[in-house]
Amino acid sequence: MQNREKLTKEELEILAQSYLDCTLSRLQEKELEWILLNTPISSPLIDDCRRVMGLEYLFDSSTQSCCNNKKPKALKRRKMIYRISVAATILIAITCSIILINHAQPDNVSPSTTTDVDVTVYLDGEKLDHEAALSEALMTQQHSMSMIKEIKSDAQNIERTTFKEINEIQNPK
């Protein structure tokens, strides 16, 4: 079914008969369905096949004559929805890829960019120059992190001691 646009009435009738005899594969059936939805060719056998496929509501043969190429509204709407869905899916896939690529980028930066440090320090309302800011920032961060470490370690020690004492009270020698 490569050149489905150029199928003649006779060829379509042969395919329709094959469909009705259930000798077509599933893929071929789908293709024939698509062709019958899009071709204005009509004959009793072809119309019968359309009816069996359940396309009679989508395809009004009376309005699909060779002289009148107007497609029914439902068919147009279905095609439109299909096109919009495909476009939306592609758009979402692209957006998704961009987000994920952007998110993954910080992990893939070259070693040279990791050494780029943006430091800003304001002391009593004055902005320090880069070198002074760097040393002040380093000191502040080291102090903050050592404080956090110390507090956490103290808390863990107290927790451990408390549990030990509880154990001793619960299990006296």
Added chain:
Amino acid sequence: MKKAFLLIVFILCSAICWAAPPRLACETIFARSEIKTNGHKVVSVKSTDNYFRSVTADKDKRLLAKIKKLIQKDKSRASNVVEGYKDGKEYIILNIPNNGHNINVGFWWTAAGYLHLFIQSELAAFE
């Protein structure tokens, strides 16, 4: 078609949620102009493997009250909280997970109005 569409929408939503910035309440402090005035020290360090911001004030009870409120908001998101009192200072340490990273928030203060707030993690945790 519908299934594929729904799957892609789901993946997109997951990606957005996963990549969302933490929007910490206490981080809004760094947007205030009064922290760049006399009696305050503001530090900001940004590199790919380190993101550190801190504010220190000597006597600023208004700022102290504000930070206390904001820290309470962030506390509900923390996976680990350590609170206590040491060497005349009250403190609260929070570990907040975001984007697969752990954000450290430390805050200590005295009743007199001394305060030190800092946020630290890798830069990716804030993107």
